[in-house]
Amino acid sequence: MSILEVKNLTHTYDGNTPFMHDAVKNVNFSIEKGEIVGIIGHTGSGKSTLVQHLNGLLKPTSGEILLDGKNIWDDPKKIRSIRSRVGLVFQYPEYQLFEDTVYKDIAFGPKNMGLSENEIAKRISEISELVGIKPEYLDKSPFDLSGGEKRRVAIAGVMAMQPEIIVFDEPVAGLDPRGRADVVQMISDYRNKYNATVLIISHNMEDMALIADRLIVMNKGEMVLFDTTENVFKQYELLKSIGLNVPMVTQVMLSLKEKGLNIPDDIFTVDRAVDYLLTLIKGGNYNA
Amino acid sequence: MLKDITFGQYFESNSFIHKLDPRTKMLLLIAVIVFIFVSQNAVALSLVALLIFVSMILSKVPLKMYLKNLKAILPIIIFTMIINLFYNASGDVILSFWKLTITTGSIYRALYMAARILLLIIASAELTYTTTPNDLTDAIEKLLSPLKFIGLKNAVHTLAMMMTIALRFIPTLIEETQKIMNAQKARGADLENGKLIERIKALIPILIPLLISSVRRAYELAEAMECRCYNGGEGRQRMKQLKYKSNDFTAFATVTIVCSAVVAINIIL
Numbered sequence: 001m002s003i004l005e006v007k008n009l010t011h012t013y014d015g016n017t018p019f020m021h022d023a024v025k026n027v028n029f030s031i032e033k034g035e036i037v038g039i040i041g042h043t044g045s046g047k048s049t050l051v052q053h054l055n056g057l058l059k060p061t062s063g064e065i066l067l068d069g070k071n072i073w074d075d076p077k078k079i080r081s082i083r084s085r086v087g088l089v090f091q092y093p094e095y096q097l098f099e100d101t102v103y104k105d106i107a108f109g110p111k112n113m114g115l116s117e118n119e120i121a122k123r124i125s126e127i128s129e130l131v132g133i134k135p136e137y138l139d140k141s142p143f144d145l146s147g148g149e150k151r152r153v154a155i156a157g158v159m160a161m162q163p164e165i166i167v168f169d170e171p172v173a174g175l176d177p178r179g180r181a182d183v184v185q186m187i188s189d190y191r192n193k194y195n196a197t198v199l200i201i202s203h204n205m206e207d208m209a210l211i212a213d214r215l216i217v218m219n220k221g222e223m224v225l226f227d228t229t230e231n232v233f234k235q236y237e238l239l240k241s242i243g244l245n246v247p248m249v250t251q252v253m254l255s256l257k258e259k260g261l262n263i264p265d266d267i268f269t270v271d272r273a274v275d276y277l278l279t280l281i282k283g284g285n286y287n288a
Numbered sequence: 289m290l291k292d293i294t295f296g297q298y299f300e301s302n303s304f305i306h307k308l309d310p311r312t313k314m315l316l317l318i319a320v321i322v323f324i325f326v327s328q329n330a331v332a333l334s335l336v337a338l339l340i341f342v343s344m345i346l347s348k349v350p351l352k353m354y355l356k357n358l359k360a361i362l363p364i365i366i367f368t369m370i371i372n373l374f375y376n377a378s379g380d381v382i383l384s385f386w387k388l389t390i391t392t393g394s395i396y397r398a399l400y401m402a403a404r405i406l407l408l409i410i411a412s413a414e415l416t417y418t419t420t421p422n423d424l425t426d427a428i429e430k431l432l433s434p435l436k437f438i439g440l441k442n443a444v445h446t447l448a449m450m451m452t453i454a455l456r457f458i459p460t461l462i463e464e465t466q467k468i469m470n471a472q473k474a475r476g477a478d479l480e481n482g483k484l485i486e487r488i489k490a491l492i493p494i495l496i497p498l499l500i501s502s503v504r505r506a507y508e509l510a511e512a513m514e515c516r517c518y519n520g521g522e523g524r525q526r527m528k529q530l531k532y533k534s535n536d537f538t539a540f541a542t543v544t545i546v547c548s549a550v551v552a553i554n555i556i557l
């Protein structure tokens with residue numbers, strides 16, 4: 001059975017006013033345990049609205065969200081317990097830090113879950129090792145850290161709740177290449193360690209090509225594609241028509257192909273491109 | 289929750305009222321407010337009410353907008369009415385129990401007070417519905433400009449700039465608050481339940497990030513302004529000059545006539 005299932009989800013903002021519009025229209029998908037699913041789409045395509053339904057921050061106008069086959073709104077009073085099972089890391093999460101030490105800030109989520117001090121301490125040491133926060137940092141004020149370090153602390157704050165499903169909204173926005181690679185690494189480490197299911201919203205197709213198993217493509221509130229990363233990136237024309245793109249290296253490969261080189265259209269990472277081009281050069285068989 | 293706040297919302301339209309000079313609207317609003325209080329009897333007050341009602345229709349702002357605003361102050365109106373109902377003993381006694389009496393005079397008084405508050409709110413709301421925040425601050429700056437003769441030139445400009453910035457950032461801060469609330473809720477924060485003390489404590493994770501981001505925004509804004517060589521009001525010119533037009537004189541004349549009528553009625557009755 002799928003761990004997460006979204007059925008006929010529609011969300012209407014500002015109902016009964018002149019500003020009324022559907023942010024998400026009749027979206028259906030289901031996600032298996034342990035998968036990494038990317039959500040891509042143009043700004044305003046409904047990605048953020050969609051993910052805020054998964055932990056019950058927004059209530060569907062119609063449709064339902066099934067977690068382990070159970071509708072999360074079956075008991076509206078228990079919606080807070082859903083939030084510790086489905087973690088959500090917002091865009092620029094470092095702007096939500098508020099405690100006077102890193103330790104206390106990471107402890108905020110676990111504390112809200114009602115865990116004991118011992119359990120909290122155990123989880124914090126586990127998570128800070130996973131995300132690479134040094135023990136001496138735990139007593140520092142989060143506001144004295146650099147941007148990338150703050151991001152780590154904020155993400156650790158959600159990971160410490162050990163959600164089965166963790167959703168990231170633009171986790172690498174505004175970070176330098178090093179910080180980006182670190183965050184991507186943290187995400188896959190967390191998945192591997194806790195066998196968690198991960199959803200990531202991103203504009204960065206390169207990162208998606210690296211870690212996503214499947215991709216959801218959103219356009220104007222509707223889900224236009226839901227397929228393996230490979231199959232989605234093969235639909236170059238469709239992606240282009242809704243203002244998206246394929247990874248840079250795929251674009252290069254596609255233009256080489258147009259020039260008449262013998263290149264398949266499923267190369268999405270630089271490593272694969274290098275391998276392929278090397279065999280092509282060695283073989284001397286350039287032309288299609 | 290937060291997005292329901294409508295006070296100070298501008299309502300786009302191209303009506304007679306919208307096209308008036310913001311200074312005219314501001315001065316006339318002050319005059320109308322003064323004469324709501326100058327009116328000493330129902331006839332005079334209904335004359336002012338008629339004036340406000342006509343301007344409401346001219347403004348082409350849907351009646352629903354005004355009503356929405358009134359809903360928020362309904363408790364104040366009801367409270368005022370109840371207080372007035374028992375604290376005026378003129379006229380015939382209608383009902384009397386325990387130490388309280390209701391008389392014809394007190395009912396009249398209660399309705400009169402309610403009407404006053406209603407008119408005040410409607411008139412002020414109309415100004416914000418029909419005038420953009422930028423126009424409003426321009427008008428304030430212009431109206432206060434005589435202060436420069438007593439050495440307060442920069443103060444007037446600074447005040448106007450501060451008001452513009454404050455108004456500009458209200459929607460931004462509402463949006464930001466909503467975002468932070470969602471983020472903390474996603475970390476299991478409970479904002480809706482608990483005792484008063486717990487609920488106040490629950491606000492800390494929201495207020496601190498909000499405060500920090502406001503300070504950060506302020507720095508960024510100050511830097512951006514300096515980068516564009518902003519150095520106060522000295523020698524600044526405007527793209528849109530405020531100018532009184534014939535419409536404004538019509539409005540001034542109408543309000544003057546109504547106000548004199550109010551004074552006349554006050555004296556006669």
